Amino acid sequence: MIAANDPALRSWVDVPAESDFPIQNLPFGIVRPADGEPRVAVRIGDMALDLAALHAAGLLNPAEFEAEDFATKSLNRILAKDKAAWRRLRDRVSTLLRHDNPSLRDNEQLRAACLLPVGELQMLMPVEVGDYTDFYSSIEHATNVGIMFRDPENALLPNWKHLPVGYHGRASSIIVSGQDVRRPVGQTRPNDSEPPQFGPTRLLDFELEMAFVTGAGKELGQRITSTEADDYIFGMVLFNDWSARDIQKWEYVPLGPFLAKSFASSISAWVVTLDALEPFRVAGPEQDPPVQPYLHTQGDKNIDIDLEVFIENEAFPAHRVSHSNFKYMYWNMAQQLTHQTVNGCNVRAGDMYASGTISGPTPDSYGSMLEITWRGSKPVDMPDGTQRKFINDHDTVIMRGTCRKGDVRIGFGEVRARVLPALEV
Numbered sequence: 001m002i003a004a005n006d007p008a009l010r011s012w013v014d015v016p017a018e019s020d021f022p023i024q025n026l027p028f029g030i031v032r033p034a035d036g037e038p039r040v041a042v043r044i045g046d047m048a049l050d051l052a053a054l055h056a057a058g059l060l061n062p063a064e065f066e067a068e069d070f071a072t073k074s075l076n077r078i079l080a081k082d083k084a085a086w087r088r089l090r091d092r093v094s095t096l097l098r099h100d101n102p103s104l105r106d107n108e109q110l111r112a113a114c115l116l117p118v119g120e121l122q123m124l125m126p127v128e129v130g131d132y133t134d135f136y137s138s139i140e141h142a143t144n145v146g147i148m149f150r151d152p153e154n155a156l157l158p159n160w161k162h163l164p165v166g167y168h169g170r171a172s173s174i175i176v177s178g179q180d181v182r183r184p185v186g187q188t189r190p191n192d193s194e195p196p197q198f199g200p201t202r203l204l205d206f207e208l209e210m211a212f213v214t215g216a217g218k219e220l221g222q223r224i225t226s227t228e229a230d231d232y233i234f235g236m237v238l239f240n241d242w243s244a245r246d247i248q249k250w251e252y253v254p255l256g257p258f259l260a261k262s263f264a265s266s267i268s269a270w271v272v273t274l275d276a277l278e279p280f281r282v283a284g285p286e287q288d289p290p291v292q293p294y295l296h297t298q299g300d301k302n303i304d305i306d307l308e309v310f311i312e313n314e315a316f317p318a319h320r321v322s323h324s325n326f327k328y329m330y331w332n333m334a335q336q337l338t339h340q341t342v343n344g345c346n347v348r349a350g351d352m353y354a355s356g357t358i359s360g361p362t363p364d365s366y367g368s369m370l371e372i373t374w375r376g377s378k379p380v381d382m383p384d385g386t387q388r389k390f391i392n393d394h395d396t397v398i399m400r401g402t403c404r405k406g407d408v409r410i411g412f413g414e415v416r417a418r419v420l421p422a423l424e425v
Contacts, residue, residue, distance in 0.1 A: 004094040005279050007408045011097045012105040013115070015045035020402060020411025023097055024279075026090055027235065027270035027412075028075055031121040038073040038124055042093050043270050043413075046118050049093065053114045059096060059103060062088040074128040075234075075271065079215045079349035083231045086215070090273060123269040125176045126237070127213055127350040132174060133340060134209075134241060134261070134354045135166040137331035139285065141359035144371045161289060164331040164339045166356075170262035174352065177238075177269050177415040183393060183422040184263040186247040200422035201244035201260075203376075204391040208309050208367035208399060210326050211239035211354040212333050213271055217347025224341045226297045229334035230274060232347060238268040238307075238399050238415040239354045245370055245390070265354070268399075268415040276410060280304045280403040282327050291335070294342055301332035303403070305412075307358060309367070310398040311391070312416075316383035318398055321372060324358050324365040326401070393421045 003009075004024070011023040021027065021043045031041045031048050041048035052070035054060050060070075064085040069077040078086070096104050104111055136142060139156070142165075146155025159165065175181075183204055189196040212233050217224055224232055241261065248260030284302035305326035310318035336353055357367040366372045369390050373379055376389035391397060396418040402411035 004091050005276065007406055009094070010099040011044060012099045012101075013044045013047055013097060018409065019045050020409070020413055021045055021270075022408065022410060023094060024408050025272060025276050025410035026093055026097075027272040027276070028078070029126045029270045030074060030124040031116070032124055033116060033121055037071065040070040040072065040075060040078065041116070043118065044097055048116045048118050048121055049097070050114045050116055051093075054096070054104075057110055057114070060089070060092060062092060065089065073124065074350065075126050076128050076350045079127065079213065079234050082215065086234060086273065087275060090275060123176060123178065125174075126269060126271050127352070129171040129174050129350055129352045130348050131351045132169045132171040132354070133166050133352075134169045134356060135164050135331065135336050136356040137164055137329050137336065138356055138359050138367070139330040140328060140361055141357040141367060141371065144359060144366065148370075148375055161287070162291070163295075164336045166336070166340070167256050169257070169265070169354075171352070173262055174265045174267060175417075177266060177413070177417070179266070179417060180420050181242060181264045181266065181417045182420045184244050184247065184259065185422050185425050186244065186259045187250055188246040189250045190246065196250060199425055201247050202390070203245035204419065205243045205245050205369045206309065206391060206397045206399075207241035207243055207357040208307055208322060208324060209239040209241050209354045209356060209358060210236055210305065210401070211267065211352050212236050212274075214337070214347050214349065214351045214353070216349045217341065220346040221344040222341075222346075223344060224337055224347065226295060226334050226338045229337040232337065233274050233333060235271040235273040236277065236412070237271055238401050238412045240266040240397060240399055240415050240417065241354055241357070242266065243368070264417070266415050266417045268412045270413050272410065272412055277303050277403065279405050279408070284327070284332050285330050287330065295335050295338060297332060297334050301334050302327045302329060305401045305403055308400045310400075311382065311388060312396040312398060313382070313384070313392075313394060315386070319383055321369075321380055321388075322365065322367060324360045324367055326355070326358055328358060328360045328365075329355060391419055393419055395419050
């Protein structure tokens with residue numbers, strides 16, 4: 001793992017300056033060429049390395065993998081292996097791409113078959129998501145929401161600092177970057193003294209989140225400890241947890257989010273491995289009061305991922321509305337996975353766990369329009385002279401994430417989605 005992250009590594013593949021995808025990254029995804037079937041690929045610069053073709057050529061030697069693991073429409077077969085196998089596969093790909101390795105570099109015919117321009121490929125959902133949990137782990141976000149909707153003097157609910165709050169969401173409506181989102185309809189009650197209304201949401205919002213993807217966990221009835229958790233996390237994606245705030249306000253009591261969330265969640269196409277993110281580990285916020293012993297973690301568990309959110313429209317180019325960081329999270333991924341399984345809940349390959357909205361300590365680092373505009377009371381100016389309280393039809397929301405340390409920069413690409421008008425009701 002350390003060798004694959006070495007800042008001195010160089011690849012024979014040309015990697016543009018400031019690319020998210022140098023040899024120190026090597027994220028996994030699912031691609032489909034115009035004239036072919038889906039297959040597993042690894043991103044390097046502006047190219048995708050076709051692992052199915054590479055395996056067929058005999059250059060992928062980890063014994064745990066078969067042809068069917070790469071000629072497939074999701075990463076789930078790979079996720080079903082263990083961390084040691086994931087690591088051997090990434091190390092092998094890294095070795096083949098290093099500047100001084102001639103195996104693929106000097107085989108012109110094989111290189112042309114295996115190395116495909118990303119711009120000529122269709123990006124597909126990287127994983128088949130079986131179960132999806134959305135957490136609520138940013139203390140700044142939880143505090144802001146508590147101030148807006150409850151008692152400002154007691155913004156956090158009594159349980160918030162004692163456990164990672166979460167709920168089970170809808171896996172079927174998680175979509176890959178580039179797919180449009182249709183404005184949802186549902187019941188709202190804008191005036192508490194009048195009956196509820198039915199129609200399109202007026203308060204469509206994004207939520208800036210990250211999500212991690214797991215491999216196969218333990219059997220039902222067993223738990224994953226906080227010291228084991230990282231061994232079951234394959235990697236991470238950017239996650240836009242679309243929300244209809246007015247629908248949510250009316251429906252969430254007493255069981256929580258439902259139609260306000262289940263219409264769509266957008267993820268980035270490339271899964272950045274946890275191994276690639278190790279050099280960017282940092283300490284998280286101090287947890288006070290002390291957490292229960294089962295939630296204790298050792299070492300730095302947060303990750304320094306610089307995050308940006310942009311709104312784009314036909315009338316104006318991408319305009320940044322948020323600049324935050326994943327390192328702000330109060331509850332880390334190991335604690336989230338540990339808490340998910342402490343009751344014996346089983347984890348399966350391809351399960352997805354979103355962080356909850358990531359907000360920082362200042363207004364420019366808030367992770368939703370609800371907070372940025374403070375429930376619409378502080379509209380955001382756009383380059384064309386219009387304003388946004390929430391997201392309009394035909395707006396495109398773009399999220400990007402990068403890590404930097406010394407001369408090494410790795411990233412996630414982006415997650416983008418355009419909002420289409422609601423269907424007639």
